[in-house]
């Protein structure tokens with residue numbers, strides 16, 4: 001296991017925040033994680049922890065994919081595991097669909113493009129989302145009416161507490177809106193002999209958190225036949241109207257999604273950002289009626305469970321934040337949901353500036369609408 005010391009993380013986070021990793025290991029195959037698990041086990045023995053107990057958060061490693069959904073608030077003292085596991089393949093095909101597998105280190109957008117080139121449609125609505133395949137299940141990525149869970153089959157991971165391999169299906173991943181079991185930390189389990197092993201299917205099915213503990217190494221996708229387009233989104237409907245193409249194929253939808261995203265979102269290579277900074281909040285119909293009475297134009301969507309989802313970007317814009325800045329952190333003028341790095345290189349925004357701006361936005365939305373906005377990226 002090669003441990004690189006004092007590594008700049010600025011090229012490895014799309015916000016472009018200046019920070020260093022004290023120690024970084026590049027994971028190029030799942031077995032590389034076994035050496036990491038051994039190292040962590042030695043650490044556990046030193047502090048007399050059993051494999052069932054969680055170490056202090058600052059000792060947990062930081063798993064890093066493409067760094068497009070994190071905010072670094074300073075140098076990282078944890079061991080950084082940079083996931084670079086390659087590989088894409090068709091596992092099987094039958095009359096019902098295609099089963100496809102990709103290594104966790106593959107770039108998500110390149111993987112989507114590749115599936116279409118092979119003639120396996122189904123992921124086109126998720127085009128141009130930055131990051132890696134391995135991180136896609138972590139927040140159940142979603143865009144233009146499709147979520148990862150709609151095309152997910154299963155994944156492989158390594159449990160860093162025990163060194164054991166895990167295979168998880170969709171229900172064990174506990175997918176939700178920008179959420180999964182990988183976003184929640186494991187509880188401290190008392191070390192009672194005879195208890196379920198922490199990686200037992202029973203505990204996983206009970207929604208036990210796996211953040212900082214399970215590293216995803218491979219993900220499998222099920223792309224069903226016959227392919228059906230998902231076109232309900234206003235932006236895609238608009239593309240159909242203007243182009244006059246009313247029965248687009250998957251490649252056409254891919255191209256439209258890329259075009260719309262390029263118009264709406266800043267390219268992280270030019271302006272540092274982590275995409276949507278806040279999740280869209282959900283409220284009860286009564287709360288929504290109350291807000292509509294004051295703000296008849298508020299953008300809202302009814303959800304299947306009866307709750308109402310509000311557009312966080314609309315709320316932020318209504319509080320006057322579009323185009324505002326604090327230090328080198330700013331609110332993107334074309335989309336209030338996106339916070340951006342107004343600086344570059346050494347003069348970049350710091351994680352502290354980004355979080356100060358985020359907190360000021362949260363406070364003003366709460367004071368005006370009584371709604372607490374929750375950040376989408378992981379704050380490290």
Ligand SMILES: Cc1cc2nc3c(=O)[nH]c(=O)nc-3n(C[C@H](O)[C@H](O)[C@H](O)COP(=O)(O)OP(=O)(O)OC[C@H]3O[C@@H](n4cnc5c(N)ncnc54)[C@H](O)[C@@H]3O)c2cc1C
Pocket residue numbers: 014062063064065066067068069070083104129130131132133134135136138139140141142143182214215216217265266267268273274275276378
């Ligand atoms: C311009 C822009 C647009 C975006 N648009 C969207 C969008 O439309 N929809 C959407 O859902 N998201 C969007 N995002 C957010 C982001 O791209 C996704 O969340 C993406 O999946 C993050 O991938 P990553 O490899 O960069 O993860 P990272 O930022 O490196 O990591 C994110 C989290 O996942 C964990 N993680 C990463 N890899 C693994 C692994 N192999 N095993 C276990 N844990 C892991 C990390 O520890 C961290 O907690 C956007 C971001 C940007 C910058």
